[in-house]
Amino acid sequence: MNLLFIADPLEHFKTYKDTTFSMMREAQRRGHRIAACGPQDVHWQSGGVVQARVRPIQLTGRTPDWFAEEPAQDVALKDFGAVLMRKDPPFDAEYIYATHLLEQAEREGARVVNKPAALRNHPEKLAIMEWPQFIGPTLVTRSSDEIRRFHAQHQDIILKPLDGMGGMGIFRVKADALNLGSIIETLNAGGAQTVMVQRFLPEIAAGDKRILIIDGEPVPFVLARIPQGSEVRGNLAAGGKGVAQPITDSDRATAAAIGRVLAPRGLLLIGLDIIGTHVTEINVTSPTCFQEIHEQTGCDVPALFVDALERRVAGRS
Missing domain, CATH: 3.30.470.20 (ATP-grasp fold, B domain)
Known part of the structure; x- marks a missing residue:
């Protein structure tokens, strides 16, 4: 089976811990063929199908030169056995545009994992709203007043942006409310951006x-x-x-x-x-x-x- 991994640049992989690399290694061990590209390499033109400029690769088992590649080529996504969307956040407008291109590829017969519409419909911070029985006290808002009220109620809170990853942009504010105003201004950009606030969990x-x-x-x-x-x-x-x-x-x-x-x-x-x-x-x-x-x-x-x-x-x- 031919597999396409849509991911961050291969040159940036930390192979000793990278999950996408471990998927590639197991797939190659089973005899599957591997290619890679970034979201920026996916394109579509009317009268044609969704294609990507891909890099066919072979894992070498060495470091740091952990892969060997063949010349890049344009391949229709529907011609792969599966397309694995593994691009790291941020979940921004470009990411959403990529899901639309991948959804078109699905209509043409491509198998995409995870499914593009599901990626788009389950943003990682907000997906928990569907499961209130499993979450702690949580607020999603642009309003600084709502955040201050939430803090007054719970005293010890965590604030985070909706598009971060790896702990980026996370703040804790304790009962003294030290720097709460500055943190709100940083995260909600004067009310222009939505923030998630959760009660701190010891x-x-x-x-x-x-x-x-x-x-x-x-x-x-x-x-x-x-x-x-x-x-x-x-x-x-x-x-x-x-x-x-x-x-x-x-x-x-x-x-x-x-x-x-x-x-x-x-x-x-x-x-x-x-x-x-x-x-x-x-x-x-x-x-x-x-x-x-x-x-x-x-x-x-x-x-x-x-x-x-x-x-x-x-x-x-």
């Missing part, structure tokens, strides 16, 4: 758990991302320590309930974030942590994913 000390859901089924191990030192963020990109651990019965039930609904919508891979027992984000663009879980537990998450991908392409799920 359970973050035990880790922000990444729970992977593949084709509706929770992976049996999670990665608890534990803040280090004075840092409030557990994100690995913000210096958090990743500790793999068996999934709890409570987290499995929550993940299964969400997975049963979202998988049929075309979300083959989901990264659920839970602090304590509260869901804080539902990541669908490029969920990570495959390699960390595999290396620490032996649970072969890349193989579980490629199994599910092969079933999806074969029409068995």
Whole structure:
């Protein structure tokens, strides 16, 4: 099977931890052929079909020259066995335009994972609104007055932008409200941008758990991302320590309930974030942590994913 990965530049991959790389490696191990491109390489012209300028690659097993490539070529997306959309956030206008191009490719016969409409309809911060029974106190607003009222009620809060990743732009404000006004101004740009505000969850000390859901089924191990030192963020990109651990019965039930609904919508891979027992984000663009879980537990998450991908392409799920 020919697979196309739409991702960030290959030259920027940190292969020792990159989840997209682990998918590629497992796919190549099974004999699948691999090509890569960025969203900027996807194009369409009337009278034709959606194509991309792609780089056919072969993984070498070496570092840093971890791939060898053939000359770039234009290929119709429908001619691939599957197209994997793995572009990292931000979830901005260009990302949305890319989903429209991929949706057109679907109409022409392409198989895209995760499904473009589902990516567009489940922005990672806001997707939790569908699951109020699983989340802590949360506010989504542009209003500085609403944020101040939320803080007055809950005293200890987290503020974050809707388009961030890896812990970018996250602030904690305690009961003294120190710098709350400045933080609001920074995040909501004078009321022009929407902000998410959540009650601080002290359970973050035990880790922000990444729970992977593949084709509706929770992976049996999670990665608890534990803040280090004075840092409030557990994100690995913000210096958090990743500790793999068996999934709890409570987290499995929550993940299964969400997975049963979202998988049929075309979300083959989901990264659920839970602090304590509260869901804080539902990541669908490029969920990570495959390699960390595999290396620490032996649970072969890349193989579980490629199994599910092969079933999806074969029409068995």
